[in-house]
Amino acid sequence: xxxxxxxxxxxxxxxxxxxxxxxxxxxxxxxxxxxxxxxxxxxxxxxxxxxxxxxxxxxxxxxxxxxxxxxxxxxxxxxxxxxxxxxxxxxxxxxxxxxxxxxxxxxxxxxxxxxxxxxxxxxxxxxxxxxxxxxxxxxxxxxxxxxxxxxxxxxxxxxxxxxxxxxxxxxxxxxxxxxxxxxxxxxxxxxxxxxxxxxxxxxxxxxxxxxxxxxxxxxxxxxxxxxx
Ligand SMILES: Cc1cc2nc3c(=O)[nH]c(=O)nc-3n(C[C@H](O)[C@H](O)[C@H](O)COP(=O)(O)O)c2cc1C
Numbered sequence: 317x318x319x320x321x322x323x324x325x326x327x328x329x330x331x332x333x334x335x336x337x338x339x340x341x342x343x344x345x346x347x348x349x350x351x352x353x354x355x356x357x358x359x360x361x362x363x364x365x366x367x368x369x370x371x372x373x374x375x376x377x378x379x380x381x382x383x384x385x386x387x388x389x390x391x392x393x394x395x396x397x398x399x400x401x402x403x404x405x406x407x408x409x410x411x412x413x414x415x416x417x418x419x420x421x422x423x424x425x426x427x428x429x430x431x432x433x434x435x436x437x438x439x440x441x442x443x444x445x446x447x448x449x450x451x452x453x454x455x456x457x458x459x460x461x462x463x464x465x466x467x468x469x470x471x472x473x474x475x476x477x478x479x480x481x482x483x484x485x486x487x488x489x490x491x492x493x494x495x496x497x498x499x500x501x502x503x504x505x506x507x508x509x510x511x512x513x514x515x516x517x518x519x520x521x522x523x524x525x526x527x528x529x530x531x532x533x534x535x536x537x538x539x540x541x542x543x544x
Contacts (some may be wrong), residue, residue: 317471322476322479322480323476325523326475326476326477326479326485327359327526327530328485328486328487329446329484329485329515329517329519330442330446330486330515330523330525330526331446331447331519331520331523331525331526332446332447332448332449332484332515332517332519332520333449333517333519333520334447334449335449335517336368336449336450336517337367337449337450337481337483337516337517337518341389341481341483341518342365342367342450342516344477344481345378345474345477345478345483345516346363346365346452346474346479347482348473349363349473349477349523350468351425351472351473352465352466352470352473353469353500354466354469354470355462355465355466358463358466359466360456360457360466360467360469361454361455361456361460361463361466361467361511362454362455362456362504362508363384363452363453363454363470363497364452364453364502364504365450365452365521366450366451366452366453366502367449367450367451367452370501370502371399371445371449371450372473373501374445374451374497374498374501375443375444375445377497377500377501378443378444378491378494378497379440379443379444381393381443381493381494381497382439382440382443384424385440385493390403391435391490391493393493394403394493395489395492395494395495395510395514396466397459397492397495397511398459398509398511403418413455415530416479416529418528418530419525419528422437422524422525423524423525423527423528423530423535424525435465437445438525441489443485443490444488445488445513445515445516446486448486448515448516449517449529450516450517451491451513451514451515451516452474452513452514453492453498453504453510453513454467454470454471454510454512454513455498455504455508455509455510455511456508456509456511456534457508458491458509459509461513462513463509464511466513467512468512470541471487471512471514472487474516475487475514478516482518483516483517483518483519484516484517484519484526485516486514486515487512487513487514488501488513488514488515489511489512489513490495491515492510492511492513493510493518494509495509498510
């Protein structure tokens with residue numbers, strides 16, 4: 317697949333077919349990911365690739381946590397590995413709000429029955445890596461901005477590489493709210509912050525959740541030109 321096409325067609329996938337991704341394919345994707353850039357070539361990342369029974373156990377633990385920490389509006393807990401020290405910038409809120417609205421409009425068109433129940437099911441599915449057959453947990457040596465930047469680049473590298481194998485991905489912050497799950501089940505030591513996670517699998521291309529439009533700000537809003 318051509319690079320620009322891959323960048324423009326990648327989208328977050330939130331509904332997957334159950335078929336597990338073959339180990340060989342996951343290995344090839346992770347092998348490509350090694351070529352992601354990082355400051356000083358420090359390669360400050362570690363990857364735990366999950367599937368099968370281990371991922372089932374993770375999903376079960378996540379289910380327990382949602383029940384414990386969902387207050388009806390939000391999670392009453394924050395990943396202690398990545399504490400937010402300043403509030404989320406106010407000017408970005410309309411964009412995140414728009415995502416929510418767009419998903420709701422697509423999933424629950426006027427006349428949809430049992431919206432509350434369906435939304436609770438969707439939320440629970442979200443906490444189970446959207447039922448993806450595989451997931452990747454990215455942890456690192458510290459949570460400095462440079463390291464987190466590198467983790468972001470590695471994440472996108474995985475997502476783009478996955479496309480070449482017909483796979484879909486969703487980078488997921490919501491699955492790492494409780495890093496203790498991964499410490500317990502995967503043996504990730506304290507002091508290695510769990511930075512992000514990625515759901516990966518073959519996309520259910522017809523699912524509405526994989527087809528809603530994703531707006532982007534225009535170049536005028538995002539780019540200043542200087543001497544060009
Ligand atoms: C750091 C990060 C964390 C994310 N966490 C979640 C998440 O927890 N749940 C989710 O559904 N999507 C999550 N996403 C996906 C974003 O919602 C998505 O990238 C954004 O809406 C743009 O849509 P697109 O990826 O389809 O282009 C995350 C993306 C990033 C980069």
